[in-house]
Amino acid sequence: MNDDWICGRLGEDEPWLMGAVNPPVFENSIFSFETVGDLAGALKDEDENYIYWRGTNPTVDLAQRKLAALERAERAKCFGSGMGAISATISSLVSSGDHVLVLGAIYGPTTQFLRYLEKYGVTHTHVTDLAAADSAVMPSTRLLYFESPSYMAYELFDIPAVTGWARSRGIVTVMDNTWSTPLFQKPLTMGVDLVLHSLSKYIGGHSDLVGGVVCGSAVLVRPIARTEYMLYGAAMSPHDAAKVIKGLRTLPVRMAAHQERGLAVARFLEGHPAVRSVNHPGLPAHPGHDLAARQLSGYSSLFSFVLDTDDRDQVSKFLDHLRHFRIAVSWGGFESLAIGPALSIEESVRTTMGIPIGLVRLAVGLEPADTLIDDLSGALETFIA
Ligand SMILES: Cc1ncc(COP(=O)(O)O)c(C=O)c1O
Structure with missing residues (x-):
C-alpha cells in the first residue's frame, strides 16, 4: 500500500491546535505585519507569504501541499475553477506568435480559450496522433496540450511517448488529469511538465465546489502563481480549500x-x-x-x-x-x-x-x-x- 491511500493526512506534517483532527479554516482576507519593513519584505515573495487572500491563505496553502504530494509535484497552485487554472497556465506559457498543438479531444471551453487567444496572435492546431503532430509542428510550437483519457471518447495516449516526442523538440507538455484524479494516474512521473485538474469533479466529490489546480515544478508553477494568479484574480477561497481538504480525506x-x-x-x-x-x-x-x-x-x-x-x-x-x-x-x-x-x-x-x-x-x-x-x-x- 503506498502513501496515497492515506491521502487524508498527506501533506499535513504538524498536529493541529488542541489535537483537532481537522485544520482550522483561515477565513481572513488580510494578514498584518509588525513593521513596514516586514510587509515590504513579504511583498518580495508575494506568492509565498500570507498577505492578502487573492495571493494565498494558509487553508489554500494546505490544500496545495496535499495536492502536490498526491500528484508528486514540487508545487501546486489552486484556483477558483478548473478553467481558471487552465487559462492561467496556458497564458503563462505562450506569447504572441506562438503555436499550440492540441492532441486528441479536449474539454470544449479549453478549445474555446485557445480560440480566444487568437486575438493575441497565438494559434493552435488539433491533431489526432503523434504522426499528425509531426506534420503540424512548427518552429513556433511552444506547447502541447492533451487529456488522457480524452474528452468524451476516452481514448488513451501513450504518455511517455507523447512527452518524449515533445521534449526532443523543446515543447512544453500540459495535461488535464481530471478524469483519473492524481490517485489513479501521475502524469508528472511520465514526463508531463504541468498537470491540471478541475477540483469540481472527483476531488471535491460532493457537487458543492468549483475549483482547479496546476501542479508541476517550482520553475513552471511559480511564475503562474506570481503573475496570472495575481492578475486574473481567479483565487480559491479558504472555504473551498477546506472542501478540497475534506474531499481528499475520502x-x-x-x-x-x-x-x-x-x-x-x-x-x-x-x-x-x-x-x-x-x-x-x-x-x-x-x-x-x-x-x-x-x-x-x-x-x-x-x-x-x-x-x-x-x-x-x-x-x-x-x-x-x-x-x-x-x-x-x-x-x-x-x-x-x-x-x-x-x-x-x-x-x-x-x-x-x-x-x-x-x-x-x-x-x-x-x-x-x-x-x-x-x-x-x-x-x-x-x-x-
Ligand atoms: C476535463 C475537464 N477539465 C476541466 C474542466 C473545467 O473545470 P471547472 O468547471 O472547474 O472550471 C472540466 C469541466 O467540466 C472538465 O470536464
Whole structure:
C-alpha cells in the first residue's frame, strides 16, 4: 500500500491546535505585519507569504501541499475553477506568435480559450496522433496540450511517448488529469511538465465546489502563481480549500467505489443488444486497455456508450426515461448523472469532435450498481420497444 491511500493526512506534517483532527479554516482576507519593513519584505515573495487572500491563505496553502504530494509535484497552485487554472497556465506559457498543438479531444471551453487567444496572435492546431503532430509542428510550437483519457471518447495516449516526442523538440507538455484524479494516474512521473485538474469533479466529490489546480515544478508553477494568479484574480477561497481538504480525506474510498460501480455498469451495457459500443478503458475490448494497464492504477466512473440509433428523439426518450440517473452537466460527485452531448451541442462541433448522435455520457455515482443497472435496463427496454 503506498502513501496515497492515506491521502487524508498527506501533506499535513504538524498536529493541529488542541489535537483537532481537522485544520482550522483561515477565513481572513488580510494578514498584518509588525513593521513596514516586514510587509515590504513579504511583498518580495508575494506568492509565498500570507498577505492578502487573492495571493494565498494558509487553508489554500494546505490544500496545495496535499495536492502536490498526491500528484508528486514540487508545487501546486489552486484556483477558483478548473478553467481558471487552465487559462492561467496556458497564458503563462505562450506569447504572441506562438503555436499550440492540441492532441486528441479536449474539454470544449479549453478549445474555446485557445480560440480566444487568437486575438493575441497565438494559434493552435488539433491533431489526432503523434504522426499528425509531426506534420503540424512548427518552429513556433511552444506547447502541447492533451487529456488522457480524452474528452468524451476516452481514448488513451501513450504518455511517455507523447512527452518524449515533445521534449526532443523543446515543447512544453500540459495535461488535464481530471478524469483519473492524481490517485489513479501521475502524469508528472511520465514526463508531463504541468498537470491540471478541475477540483469540481472527483476531488471535491460532493457537487458543492468549483475549483482547479496546476501542479508541476517550482520553475513552471511559480511564475503562474506570481503573475496570472495575481492578475486574473481567479483565487480559491479558504472555504473551498477546506472542501478540497475534506474531499481528499475520502478520495481513496470514494474512487474505489466509483471504479467498482462504473465497471459493473459498463459491463452490463457492453452486453446489451440496444448498445453499439461502450467507451470505458477498463473493458478489455477498449483499444487503449493495454495502455491503461501501464498508465493507470484505477478507473474513474465517467464513460460513454453509443445507443443503437441515429435518431435524436430516441436518445431524448431514453434519457427522459431514466429515474435514478439525473440529467446534468459535470461529474465526479456522489450522484449518478447522464447526458446526451449530441442533443445540446452545435451540429458542426458534434461532427468535428466525432460524437455520434446516440452517444450518452454517464457519470456513475456511489449508489449500488444494481440500482443503476435496473434504471438503465428499464430505459433501454422502452428504447427497443
Ligand atoms: C476535463 C475537464 N477539465 C476541466 C474542466 C473545467 O473545470 P471547472 O468547471 O472547474 O472550471 C472540466 C469541466 O467540466 C472538465 O470536464
